[in-house]
Amino acid sequence: MDEFWVFGYGSLMWNPGFEFLERVDALVHGYRRSLCVRSFVHRGTRDSPGLVLGLDRGGACRGMAFRISPDKWDEVIDYLRARELVTNVYLERRVRLQFAGGRRVEAVTYVADRDHEQYAGTLDAFEAARVVHEATGQSGPNDAYVFNTLAHLRQMGIRDQWLEQVVSEVERLRAA
Structure with missing residues (x-):
């Protein structure tokens, strides 16, 4: 491998946590950004799980690619594994x-493992919004995570219509 790139589709885009040489807008085909991972700790509980982002099969996803210096490859992959593989979802x-x-x-x-107990499957925007609206975990309300994610995507010039629908529906549920 001549170059080492990392693809981020969620918080990794604006909070990578590692040194990089270059950050570039990138598109991956065959995967989409989705609230398809149940959160039992940070954004929900086992009794009332929240939803966090995963990269799931189907569609395409615009995100950020980070080029890593060869002398940092091992350090960055160790960091990513510690960050992303905590529950192996x-x-x-x-x-x-x-x-x-x-x-x-x-x-x-890092893509969602469809065989893992935390995989929530494909939810429509209304069902995802209901879950997000009701869940709170150790890191705070699930809706704050989703609103923050959408705000960061917008700042980066990335449009995610499905996530926008989820936020609109959460806002409707808040107002009800």
């Missing part, structure tokens, strides 16, 4: 990314 995968202009690179990313 994510699987480490290599994916092909496309940059503006057509350049393609291979990157490491």
Whole structure:
């Protein structure tokens, strides 16, 4: 491997937690950003799980790619594994990314494990909003996580219509 890239689709985009040489808008085909992972601790409980982002099969996802210096490869992969594989709800995968202009690179990313107990499956925006509206965990209300995620995506110029629908529905539930 000549280059080491990491693909982020959620908080990793604005809070990577590691040194990088370059950050580039990137698109991955075959996966989509989704609130498909149940949170039993940070954004919910076992009795009332919240939802957090996962990269799930189907569609495409715009995110950020980070190029890592060769002398940092081991350090960054160790950091990512400690951050992303705490409950093993994510699987480490290599994916092909496309940059503006057509350049393609291979990157490491973390996708939702559909066989894990925390995998919530494909939810429509209304069901996801109901779960998000009701859940709170050690790190606070689930809706704060979702609103913060959407705000960061917008700041980065990334449009996620499904997540926008979820937020609109949560706002409707708050007002009811």
